[in-house]
Amino acid sequence: xxxxxxxxxxxxxxxxxxxxxxxxxxxxxxxxxxxxxxxxxxxxxxxxxxxxxxxxxxxxxxxxxxxxxxxxxxxxxxxxxxxxxxxxxxxxxxxxxxxxxxxxxxx
Amino acid sequence: xxxxxxxxxxxxxxxxxxxxxxxxxxxxxxxxxxxxxxxxxxxxxxxxxxxxxxxxxxxxxxxxxxxxxxxxxxxxxxxxxxxxxxxxxxxxxxxxxxxxxxxxxxxxxxxx
Numbered sequence: 001x002x003x004x005x006x007x008x009x010x011x012x013x014x015x016x017x018x019x020x021x022x023x024x025x026x027x028x029x030x031x032x033x034x035x036x037x038x039x040x041x042x043x044x045x046x047x048x049x050x051x052x053x054x055x056x057x058x059x060x061x062x063x064x065x066x067x068x069x070x071x072x073x074x075x076x077x078x079x080x081x082x083x084x085x086x087x088x089x090x091x092x093x094x095x096x097x098x099x100x101x102x103x104x105x106x107x
Numbered sequence: 108x109x110x111x112x113x114x115x116x117x118x119x120x121x122x123x124x125x126x127x128x129x130x131x132x133x134x135x136x137x138x139x140x141x142x143x144x145x146x147x148x149x150x151x152x153x154x155x156x157x158x159x160x161x162x163x164x165x166x167x168x169x170x171x172x173x174x175x176x177x178x179x180x181x182x183x184x185x186x187x188x189x190x191x192x193x194x195x196x197x198x199x200x201x202x203x204x205x206x207x208x209x210x211x212x213x214x215x216x217x218x219x
Contacts (some may be wrong), residue, residue, distance in 0.1 A: 022138075030205070031205060033207065033208075042212055042213050043150070043197070043210050044210070045208065045209070048206075048207060053194075074133045079217065088150070090208075092201075092204065092205060093205055094210070095152055095155070095165070097149050098149060100148075
């Protein structure tokens with residue numbers, strides 16, 4: 001069946017370092033969404049990418065959708081404690097979620 | 108305020124009992140979804156509904172049932188047939204298939 005692989009499962013960073021999570025789909029996605037879930041909370045929508053090769057930025061967050069629409073990435077520059085949480089990708093038309101990448105700030 | 112309300116926030120159930128989780132939205136969304144999330148895991152789709160009086164099974168529908176008699180309501184029943192029901196249950200809604208999903212605060216179900 002269709003799958004979206006998301007890596008890494010965890011990423012430990014020092015505050016101020018960058019963070020990246022990647023999603024790879026076994027099939028072409030119509031579009032992809034990204035969500036953030038804070039510890040103990042619920043997922044909150046961040047962005048939707050629709051076009052092949054699309055790049056969108058939200059302050060320190062950069063989202064990319066691959067040319068073949070089978071992969072996507074989220075990059076956070078200079079992480080802050082407010083970035084802590086788990087980031088999920090979601091192929092909403094296919095109803096498939098990545099397993100999430102948990103961002104952990106080292107003390 | 109527009110949003111999705113799930114109740115209760117915490118629920119304890121004895122083995123062998125059915126339990127119903129409530130999900131209400133006032134966003135006038137057509138689509139509604141139920142997810143299960145286990146500790147450290149992603150979201151797994153239980154059921155979804157795109158329109159009133161219609162719903163489809165997701166990846167892990169066994170042991171669960173739903174109804175969609177009203178646009179704003181999508182209750183989930185966890186039946187005694189669900190062998191491992193302890194989990195965090197999330198309800199979501201979206202205006203359509205390709206739009207952003209809004210989530211409720213979730214219900215933590217524990218079987219005791």
